[in-house]
Amino acid sequence: MKTNLIPAIRLTVVMLILTSVIYPLVVAGIAKLAPGGGKGVTVEAKGRVVGYALIGQKFTDDRYFNSRPSAVEYNAAGSAGSNKGPSNPDYLKMVQARIDTFLVHNPTVKKADIPAELVTASGSGLDPDLSPAAAKIQIARIAKVRSLPTERLTQLVDANTNGPLLGLFGPSTVNVLKLNVALDQLR
Amino acid sequence: MTSELIGFALLFGTAVGLAVLTGRYLSRVFRNEPSVLDGLAPVERLLFRLIGVDPTQPMPWAQYLGAVAVTSVVWVVLAVTLLMTQTQIPVWNQGGISPMDWTLALNTAISFLTSTNLQHYSGESGATYFSQLFVLTFLQFMSAATSLTVGVALVRSLRAESGASPGNFYGDLVRSLTRVLLPLSLLVAIGLVFAGVPMTFAPYDTIQTLQGDLVSVARGPVAAMLPIKHLGSNGGGFFGTNTAHPFENPGMATYCLHLITVFLLPMAFVCFVGYYLNRRKLGVIIFTLMTGCWLLLTIPIMQQEWAGNPAISALGIDQSAGSLEGKEMRFGTLASAFWCGVNVVIPAGALTSMHDSYTSLSGVFMLLGMQIDAFYGGVGTGFMYLFLYIIIAIFIGSLMIGRTPELLGKKVGQTEIQLAVGVIVAQPLIYLGLTAVAVLIVSRAPDGGVALGWLGNRTAGPNGYHGFTTMLYEYVSSVAGNGSGFESLGDNTPFWNLTTALAMLLGRFIPIVGTLLIGAQLYQKPFIPSSSGTLPTESYTFGALLFIVIVIIGALCFFPALAIGPIAEFLTQPR
Numbered sequence: 001m002k003t004n005l006i007p008a009i010r011l012t013v014v015m016l017i018l019t020s021v022i023y024p025l026v027v028a029g030i031a032k033l034a035p036g037g038g039k040g041v042t043v044e045a046k047g048r049v050v051g052y053a054l055i056g057q058k059f060t061d062d063r064y065f066n067s068r069p070s071a072v073e074y075n076a077a078g079s080a081g082s083n084k085g086p087s088n089p090d091y092l093k094m095v096q097a098r099i100d101t102f103l104v105h106n107p108t109v110k111k112a113d114i115p116a117e118l119v120t121a122s123g124s125g126l127d128p129d130l131s132p133a134a135a136k137i138q139i140a141r142i143a144k145v146r147s148l149p150t151e152r153l154t155q156l157v158d159a160n161t162n163g164p165l166l167g168l169f170g171p172s173t174v175n176v177l178k179l180n181v182a183l184d185q186l187r
Numbered sequence: 188m189t190s191e192l193i194g195f196a197l198l199f200g201t202a203v204g205l206a207v208l209t210g211r212y213l214s215r216v217f218r219n220e221p222s223v224l225d226g227l228a229p230v231e232r233l234l235f236r237l238i239g240v241d242p243t244q245p246m247p248w249a250q251y252l253g254a255v256a257v258t259s260v261v262w263v264v265l266a267v268t269l270l271m272t273q274t275q276i277p278v279w280n281q282g283g284i285s286p287m288d289w290t291l292a293l294n295t296a297i298s299f300l301t302s303t304n305l306q307h308y309s310g311e312s313g314a315t316y317f318s319q320l321f322v323l324t325f326l327q328f329m330s331a332a333t334s335l336t337v338g339v340a341l342v343r344s345l346r347a348e349s350g351a352s353p354g355n356f357y358g359d360l361v362r363s364l365t366r367v368l369l370p371l372s373l374l375v376a377i378g379l380v381f382a383g384v385p386m387t388f389a390p391y392d393t394i395q396t397l398q399g400d401l402v403s404v405a406r407g408p409v410a411a412m413l414p415i416k417h418l419g420s421n422g423g424g425f426f427g428t429n430t431a432h433p434f435e436n437p438g439m440a441t442y443c444l445h446l447i448t449v450f451l452l453p454m455a456f457v458c459f460v461g462y463y464l465n466r467r468k469l470g471v472i473i474f475t476l477m478t479g480c481w482l483l484l485t486i487p488i489m490q491q492e493w494a495g496n497p498a499i500s501a502l503g504i505d506q507s508a509g510s511l512e513g514k515e516m517r518f519g520t521l522a523s524a525f526w527c528g529v530n531v532v533i534p535a536g537a538l539t540s541m542h543d544s545y546t547s548l549s550g551v552f553m554l555l556g557m558q559i560d561a562f563y564g565g566v567g568t569g570f571m572y573l574f575l576y577i578i579i580a581i582f583i584g585s586l587m588i589g590r591t592p593e594l595l596g597k598k599v600g601q602t603e604i605q606l607a608v609g610v611i612v613a614q615p616l617i618y619l620g621l622t623a624v625a626v627l628i629v630s631r632a633p634d635g636g637v638a639l640g641w642l643g644n645r646t647a648g649p650n651g652y653h654g655f656t657t658m659l660y661e662y663v664s665s666v667a668g669n670g671s672g673f674e675s676l677g678d679n680t681p682f683w684n685l686t687t688a689l690a691m692l693l694g695r696f697i698p699i700v701g702t703l704l705i706g707a708q709l710y711q712k713p714f715i716p717s718s719s720g721t722l723p724t725e726s727y728t729f730g731a732l733l734f735i736v737i738v739i740i741g742a743l744c745f746f747p748a749l750a751i752g753p754i755a756e757f758l759t760q761p762r
Contacts, residue, residue: 003253007240010239011240016321018234020321023369024386035381035383038386038410040383040404040434050397057402059397076405077311079405080309080428083674085673092502120499120513123515131519170522
């Protein structure tokens with residue numbers, strides 16, 4: 001015990017300086033050269049910062065492409081999923097209510113066509129993306145509210161779609177915030 | 188879907204390739220042979236002078252185990268003290284953080300010490316930047332270095348020559364950090380900051396969203412913590428939702444980088460065993476077995492998730508992209524499930540999606556992967572578990588064909604077998620025993636324990652089978668050092684904090700002490716060249732026997748618990 005205690009304490013002090021002071025400061029220094037300077041990349045519109053590109057936002061207005069449901073209502077001071085288990089009756093009631101709400105706001109959409117992501121919550125509660133299908137199914141509603149031709153909206157979604165990384169990794173996605181910023185710029 | 192599967196194969200292949208190189212490098216480092224980072228030797232000499240140890244001085248086994256114990260105690264005391272006073276420390280304090288009570292501080296300290304990272308707090312509201320770096324990142328480095336070091340000590344004891352010392356604990360620990368963990372972490376962290384992961388000491392930001400809401404956005408020195416979280420099989424993320432949080436994992440590029448770092452050292456350790464002992468074939472056989480078993484667990488999870496949640500299909504919507512509750516769109520169902528399969532067999536236990544929302548049968552495979560904990564397993568510790576199974580398989584195999592049990596030229600005696608069986612049986616005893624206690628409290632207490640304030644929002648009512656799985660998962664994850672969880676468990680209560688802390692301590696140190704004692708026994712024995720009377724361990728036949736032994740032990744220990752958890756949930760779910 002005694003033979004080990006002094007080296008253990010000295011080791012701890014030395015390693016704290018190495019792993020918890022020097023190493024993070026070096027990384028923080030390098031991060032200043034990265035996009036966003038290590039503070040997170042922001043998106044600007046209407047002459048102000050409207051959010052972070054990576055952090056999803058709540059879009060419930062019919063004028064915008066709506067984002068996925070979130071267990072934390074997109075409050076990015078925290079993060080959480082719903083965590084209710086796959087067959088919890090309360091959970092299934094909540095999904096049913098979301099389906100009903102979606103059908104009221106999108107009367108032209110058939111129930112069997114609603115992509116599951118639009119009525120299920122993400123893991124972080126801050127999911128910034130939708131699949132292209134989930135964006136396109138909202139086009140009819142937005143076209144009506146904004147009096148825009150549906151073709152232009154389809155083009156807009158396509159232009160904002162990111163394909164899989166190197167064509168191999170992951171699904172195609174649309175960043176909802178960037179899509180809605182672009183939507184506001186349509187004349 | 189096909190292109191995604193090709194992507195996974197490529198990702199796996201890249202990880203294997205890098206692991207082979209890293210394994211060879213580890214062998215050079217721990218044999219003190221010339222290697223790439225020899226330029227660091229002066230820095231290491233300085234560190235050893237500051238610490239006051241001579242790294243070339245071999246330690247007897249008792250002193251070695253003493254060093255493991257004393258460093259662990261020092262780190263826990265430091266961590267508990269810093270966590271309980273974190274709100275009073277003005278440095279790197281973003282404000283608005285709630286203090287930790289002693290049960291949560293103890294649980295957090297032990298969970299990071301044991302490389303489990305259960306995280307009963309939530310990073311955004313429960314830890315200051317100072318705590319994140321001085322307690323959580325620090326302990327992730329130290330626990331990973333300890334795992335690597337004791338793993339190396341075990342492998343050293345399997346060498347042909349006999350001796351009395353596994354090396355110098357401090358020497359190997361420091362070299363694990365300077366030669367492996369710190370350089371790799373720095374490299375990965377640079378990749379992460381350029382991919383958009385924040386690394387800042389600025390406080391949380393407040394923004395007005397496009398729709399007009401005011402929202403606070405948590406950030407911080409994230410990029411420094413993540414590499415060691417994955418490299419060290421730790422899994423303790425900066426934010427509450429771990430690697431699912433977009434600031435921890437901005438997209439598929441960081442997903443690939445994170446996944447390779449999860450794979451790298453556990454895989455490399457197996458290659459290291461082959462190179463270090465100069466027994467390549469043994470390394471290949473173990474690697475093949477681990478890969479096969481990992482696939483047997485991962486493919487069903489991917490298949491289940493891709494098929495979707497039957498209860499959601501019953502509501503009549505389109506689930507063609509799989510079960511998406513608790514998953515992120517930038518990864519999708521397949522990549523989320525693939526990650527899940529990797530992170531239950533490797534006890535990083537990091538999450539890119541919420542396991543609680545996975546379909547019920549996926550839970551079977553997650554629990555099996557964590558329970559056995561040896562299909563790659565953690566850095567160093569994965570091989571330790573497999574080593575215990577190897578001892579048991581040698582014993583059974585030798586009995587079956589009437590030969591003397593020998594491992595790599597050392598006779599396996601009664602003590603070694605008793606120790607191996609003891610450790611393997613201790614694991615399920617801990618998690619099944621503790622689950623039984625929790626179930627008893629839930630079933631006996633009015634309100635399912637809610638009134639006691641012990642079991643949080645646990646409900647034994649309509650969600651009973653899932654509730655059971657949730658509690659079982661928490662303890663299996665604690666014992667295995669995995670650290671993932673079904674997050675519906677209201678787990679920040681004294682009951683869960685203290686019982687899981689006990690499970691983590693026992694789950695970490697019983698195997699370390701047990702395997703090192705076996706190593707000490709074997710190391711002292713004379714080397715006997717193999718003869719026709721030896722059970723050949725370097726053969727695929729032995730690999731098959733080992734597989735069967737693992738399946739039988741796993742099934743016997745675990746099947747009853749699975750039957751009343753995820754399997755019962757599957758059989759009774761609404762269709």
